[in-house]
Amino acid sequence: MKSTSMGTETQTGAAERPAFEWVDDASLPNTLRLPAKAERMLVLNDVSEATLATPQVAGWLADPDTRVAAGGSNVVFATPRIAKAAIVTATDWSAVPTDASAIELSVEAGMGLDALVRATAGRGWFGLEALAEIPGTVGAAPMQNVGAYGTEIADRTRWVEVWDRQERRIERFARNACDFSYRSSRFKREPDRWLILRVGLRLSATPPADWPPVAYPGVDKAVADWSARTGRARSAMSPAEYADVITTVRLAKLPDWRGGWPGSAGSFFHNPIVTPEVAARLSRRWPDMPRFDAPGGVKIPAGWLIETAGLKGRREGAVAVSSRHALVLEHHGGASGAEFLRFAESVRDRVEDETGVRLVVEPECVTDR
Ligand SMILES: Cc1cc2nc3c(=O)[nH]c(=O)nc-3n(C[C@H](O)[C@H](O)[C@H](O)COP(=O)(O)OP(=O)(O)OC[C@H]3O[C@@H](n4cnc5c(N)ncnc54)[C@H](O)[C@@H]3O)c2cc1C
Incomplete structure (x- = not known):
């Protein structure tokens, strides 16, 4: 479902699913395609306080043996079987324009990061396009402060909302409290404590001063090729076109995480x-x-x-x-x-x-x- 009012946009999809469910002998997807299953997995289709505070859910999450699963693109399953897992599948997001050029997003953890990049770049919003084609979910992105080609998720983050698995309550950390650093954050440094529920981001409807960013030689060449092919000035490139250029550069050197071998x-x-x-x-x-x-x-x-x-x-x-x-x-x-x-x-x-x-x-x- 999609609704807009006064420029605010909301994307929801989970209405027909139960707030949470249990899956036994659950396959754990991972981009290395190693065999991996959880004996029992909690699937969170909803990340409201009411759902998380349900005793069964809160108790499962409080157990440090419960592993948070997601897209599986930054894990190596050294064992084919783990006992307990939980996964967030909630994917709703909303976007609110706050002034002439800024857009503030709130995105649930289960949404694919690449899907979010395409959705926002496709609307002409600048900020996430350099992260195109990175596999995984929005909820995992702050964990290791994902980044590529000079952009890190920390650069666009306003806040991260989490479930404190020990204290059994929702908390919202402003960007500065997330302790982001190169491929790390407080969430990564304090394992088994936080379940990331939502991420607040700030994007822009206008390009940054140095648009498009070409600090990396491969990207510079791909942008030049795009300009030659389309006959348009580099500065006229849309964020979606830049995301496509990044995709081409990445697919030339990285295996396709969407399927197949290796x-x-x-x-x-x-x-x-x-x-x-x-x-x-x-x-x-x-x-x-x-x-x-x-x-x-x-x-x-x-x-x-x-x-x-x-x-x-x-x-x-x-x-x-x-x-x-x-x-x-x-x-x-x-x-x-x-x-x-x-x-x-x-x-x-x-x-x-x-x-x-x-x-x-x-x-x-x-x-x-
Ligand atoms: C082909 C390929 C290219 C890649 N390129 C890049 C790149 O350019 N830049 C980059 O930074 N990374 C890159 N990565 C790594 C990966 O995409 C990121 O680390 C991504 O954020 C992982 O997301 P995921 O959903 O797959 O998380 P998973 O791999 O499933 O989980 C990673 C960690 O985060 C935890 N976690 C996941 N979701 C949550 C949550 N909601 N709450 C709390 N903890 C959670 C998990 O428990 C685990 O510890 C690449 C990976 C592949 C396979």
Whole structure:
């Protein structure tokens, strides 16, 4: 259902579903396509206080053994079976114009992030277009402060509304209270405490001053190609057209998370930040090493380190380092989570042996606890 009044727009869809339901032997979707099931899963089609405070629901969520599931694009199921899970499937969102150019959104956690990017960019609203084609849900986005091509979800976030699983109440954190940092937030740093229910975002109906952003060489070239193809000035590009350009750039190097093989969890390791001394040592050995100044030191692309260790394209059975993008580990079907993780560890060890830099895994590894 869609309703508009005085420029306010509301999208709802859950009216016919029960507020919550239980599923036994529930499959847990994940983009690595590793086998994963929960013995029992709570499905939250509604995230109102009345639903969450229902004793059965609040009790299930208060148990630290209950795992919050979502799109499964940033997890490695090291075990094929977990006991208890909960998932938010509520996808309603509303948009309120607050002045001549700002639009304030409230989006429920179960909505797909890419679906939200397309919906807002398609309305001509600027702010999320650089996040096109990132898999996963809106609710998971603040967890690791998802980001791409110079935009992080933190940049657009006004607040995050959560269910405090311990205190059994709803809380709303203003952006500054979310402690966002590179691929992290208070929600990630305090596991099993928060169930993210809704995210408040602020977008703009007018382009930013430096539109369109082309700080990344691949994006700059793709925008130039678009301009040549359409005969239009770069500055005339709509947010939806920019989202399409980003999609083209991403699909050229990342496996398609919507289906098929290989499965992946996107970038598997964080780009390490090393001390200037370590960076200088590496630069002496590899003068062409890419390096970027970052808070706390020098950021080295993890993909470059993996490639330098001679691992790009390396395949062992059903698991491999992508031959297109060394930061992506692939599952080609038939591996267990434990086998996949063993391969990932061998990549990390080999990189450390060759370069002295120890990589840190980005996705969460789910074990049976
Ligand atoms: C091909 C590919 C490309 C990717 N590209 C990028 C990229 O460019 N930038 C980037 O930042 N990431 C990227 N990722 C990683 C991933 O898309 C993001 O981390 C995404 O936010 C994960 O969303 P999800 O719904 O799949 O969460 P899941 O993977 O299911 O969960 C991730 C974590 O969040 C928790 N969680 C999920 N929902 C909630 C909730 N409502 N409340 C509390 N906790 C919750 C889970 O318990 C888990 O700990 C990529 C992944 C893939 C596979």
